[in-house]
Each structure stands twice: as structure tokens, then as C-alpha cells.
Amino acid sequence: MWEALEQVGWIKTLGSTGWMYVTVSVAHYLGIFWCVGSVALVDLRVMGLAAKKRNAGELAKQLFPWAWIAFTLAIISGFLMFATDAGDWAPSRVFHVKLALIATSVVFALIVQREVPKWSQSPEIPKAAKIIALISLVLWIITILSASEIPALEGLG
């Protein structure tokens, strides 16, 4: 099935045309850095380490929309790159781990996004909130690590 995806006309073209593939790669990296950077800043604010003068809820309102736009960019570009070599990517264990980590990171990001208006209303951000934000931050970093491990462990990408 995955080999069939690789053979689809426009996917084949994408995979074999230099400038097209570079564009998709750039979009993927841009999406990742921009998404993780945005969420990380909110997490750091909740932890009391960044932008201390700024209300956490307001900072989240400014940054989260961009985080999700960037995330969408990363998912779409990621899928396109996956598709060009789907036969090799689909069975990759480390790739599965990466996908699971992405899903988990998204869940925690959503928790932060949903709870931060409440958290920023108390005079001091609750301790539990800081722990959740820390976990969110660490999860994204581990997700990036899993992506870096794929070429090292499996020779892909």
C-alpha cells in the first residue's frame, strides 16, 4: 500500500524534483521551529522564566494561533516527504515513536492552551501549572530528538 503511494504521479514528481523537495523541507523545518518556539515561549512564561511582565494568558493568545498554523505547515510538509518514500518510512519503528511523541506533545500543548487563561487569573501561577508547562516543553524537545535519531538509527531522512 505504501509503495503505491510513492508511485502516485505528482508525489513521484515531488520526490524527484530538487527544488520542489527543498521547498517542502524548508516548509517542514520552518513549521517545526516556529511551532515549537511559540509553544516553548508560553511554557517558559507559565514557568515564570520568560516575559515576566507579560500576562501569561495574553501571551498565549498572541502565540498559540501561530503555533497551530506552523504545526499544520509541518504536518502537511511532513506528510508530503513521507509520501515520496512511504515504503521505507511506514515500517520505521523510530518514525512511529516520533509520531507518538508528536501526538503526546500536541495533547499537552492543548492542555496548556486551555488552562492558561485560568492560571493567569490567580495572583500567582499554580505549581501544578508550572509542572505541566515543563512537561510540555520537554516533550517537544524529545520529539525533535526522535526526529534526529531517525537518520542515525535507520539511515532514513
Next chain:
Amino acid sequence: MHDIVVAFAKWCEATPWGVMTRESIWAYPVVQLTHFTGLSLWLGTNFALDLRLLGIGNRKATPAQVAQDLFVWNWIGFAIVLTGGFMLFSGIATAFIENIAFQWKLGMFVPLALLWHIFVQRKARVWGQTIDAPGIAKLAALTEILLWLSVITAAVEIPNH
């Protein structure tokens, strides 16, 4: 000039971190992670300011406030980028210096983007006093975004050369 660069590259490759990045199967992904984590903070804060100057998205805080709020982590991010980047470079420095995409990246786009960023960040204090930044500020912000996209493109092209 080229001799000096080659000598420097050889020196980098011989350093403990150069050797480790090149030879250790577990170290390389961690070094790359360092570079990427730094880039998330660095580019995330850069784009947050640029987009605010462009006036797209939430506009509660002025661009000047955004610049100030994100200043510390912007440069912490850069320090992490530099650390990871220098370690990556040291792994196979003699190959990097001969790579045309790397030459464009570090020789032109990074210096240009970096200087432009410093300019925008400082000017944001003046331009960004009001909720709506002047036209020139928007142009400068857009230019910064394009410059960093050029850096990413050059980086992506490195393995292709």
C-alpha cells in the same frame, strides 16, 4: 585566506567535540537537537516580533513590548544555536567549508540576517510604540522573515552538494 580557513577547519575537527560529533552514534543526534532547540527559540521569537510588526494576528501588546518581552530568550536561543552549530560544524569542518550551500549560508545569509535582525529588534523600540507600526517597519519585518527563510533554504541544500 583559504589556507587560514582550512587550518581552522582542521583544528575544529580535531577538538574533542569535533571528534565526538563525528564518531559517536548517540552524540550526533543530541548535537543536532541542540542546534534545532536553539533554532526553535531563536526563530520563534524572531517571527513573533516580525509578525507583530506586520500587524498580523493578536495586537494587544505593542511591537516594542513584544521586542522587550522576548529579548532575553531570543538571545538565549541564539547562544544555543551557536553552540549546536559550532559542534555540528566541527564534526566535518573541512567538508563544510568546501560546500557551496554552506558557504552561502554562513558566508552571506546568516551574517546578513543576523545584522538585519539586530537592526529590526532595536528599531522596534521606536517603530513599535503604537499598536500599528509604520509601513517601513512592516517592510523591515518582512525582509527579516525572508532572510531567515534563505538561511533555512541554504541549510537544507547542504546535503545536496
